[in-house]
Amino acid sequence: MAKQDFYDVLGVAQNSSADEIKKAYRKKAMQYHPDRNQGDDAAEQKFKEAGEAYDILKDEQKRAAYDQYGHAAFEGNGGGGGGGFGGGGFADIFDEMFGDFSGRQQAGGRASRGSDLRYNLEISLDDAHRGRETRIRVPTSVNCETCSGSGAKKGTQPSTCGTCQGHGKVRASQGFFTIERTCPTCHGEGRVIASPCGDCSGTGAVRKEKTLEVTIPEGVEDGMRIRLSGEGEAGGRGAPPGDLYIFIAVGAHPLFQRDGADIFCAVPIPMTTAALGGSVEVPSIDGSRAKVTIPVGAQSGHRMRLRGKGMSGLHGEGRGDMYIDLQVETPVNLTKEQKAKLQDFQDTLKPTGKGGGKSTSPESEGFFSKAKELWDDLTD
Ligand SMILES: [Zn+2]
Ligand SMILES: [Zn+2]
Structure with a gap:
């Protein structure tokens, strides 16, 4: 069965504010809470779905990714196809990259997941209106091709660490205490490489500039983020890669x-x-x-x-x-003749009120008559 749209699950529009989403979630959670619907499997299912939807939509970053790629954004391979390497005509505006800003670690894995990357992309208001395809070049680390990311020299395999027997942790007893710490030999990976790959010095990753095709959706707004799943830095020795986040900045328009x-x-x-x-x-x-x-x-x-x-x-x-x-x-740089004509026009203006017809400047006359009343009151 196809997964239901998260917005539909909560019954909100896609452009709902964070507050509206929160309210909608609360309502659904109250309605379908298991305490109120004992033994009702359908209600329990709805309660779970609402929780799942809210979990994504309450997080600005996850929501942007969901908006861009739908459920695929969270299924480990969120699109944004990796283009081949080569020259991109796009200006190199790579601004900064920093590792691990999500602070996530792959559950259960010893080797750490690759770092997430951030790419700042400035686009024009016209591009934000039309949407566009663009190429970006991202300096990152990718899996070493020579050793397929294992870090071991071609033809050899990493072997189980003898110090920790592959557990990645070692225990030491000190008096009453047992202290568990990361294995100093394999640094927690559980495996050691006897003959490291020469191309990546055994790390399993090499630096490379990656060229990616990015789809900027129509109507994108300043500050939105697009997540390209798996396009971040390569993970250590075969661990999954991080994600690439594209931060959109929409430039000012002259008009x-x-x-x-x-x-x-x-x-x-x-x-x-x-x-x-x-x-x-x-x-x-x-x-x-x-x-x-x-x-x-x-x-x-x-x-x-x-x-x-x-x-x-x-x-x-x-x-x-x-x-x-x-x-x-207001006209400026008037010639003598033009000034004279305007003066003629001004001379045609009759005093209003007492039989003078409709005012040509009701706003200013209203203002100054009120001002006069004020002054008259003060002199009383
Ligand atoms: Zn290698
Ligand atoms: Zn070890």
Whole structure:
């Protein structure tokens, strides 16, 4: 039976906040708790599934991996196919790598699991909208081909450590105490290599720059992480490799600001267009142009919505909206003639109120009449 989607298990949307997920989990856990449903196998199953789903979705890192690869992300081989070695045209922005940031160790294994790696990838807002395939080059350690990662010279095998008989630990009695410590001969691995492989000096791993193909999903957001399972550093002597985490940073855009799936754009318009109405063309994130009608008497800060012109949603959710914030631009660098015309215009303005008709500047007149009341009150 196919495993149920974790979001469906908790009955939440994929874009739910951490808080919503927590609430949904609590509700399910209460509903299906074994104490309340004694002998009900179906309820017990649901209780377990909710726990499993919450375990992944409450962890930002695991959730990002799940969003990207689904259940496969946690089945030991989470996709992100390893490309061949060779030149990638991508700028080398490898920033830092650090070992073992998850602090995990393979349960039961003596040889330690390889370190996780972090790769910082900066992409443009356009790329975040469209999604893209990219190649990254990661300096890492990979299994030594000569010895297939065993560390032993070709044709030889690692042998069981004589000091600890393969247990990896030795015990020593001191008075009343028995102290168990890591075997000093094999460093806990339980095996020793009599003739080490020359290419990797017996470690089973060599340094190499790996080229990987990475799929950046549409609608990805700043700070999201993509996990490439098994693409971290090689583990010691045949132990499983670590994972590679790609940290996405979305760069600033010269015209657009983003908030989730929505895009905001401040559009300056000439004073005359604002007063008389008209239309302007604005660019949108998908490269198309959108014609926007400016209403007569538009003010700075007037917001207009272009439905469905925002960012692609994650997981194929619908597109967000684009919001245009008008900014009326006061004319500058006027010629003498233009100034004279504006002065003429100003002279046509009649005092409002007593039979003067509708105000041409109701906002400023309202402000200054209130200010006058304030001053009058103060002089009373
Ligand atoms: Zn080797
Ligand atoms: Zn040993």
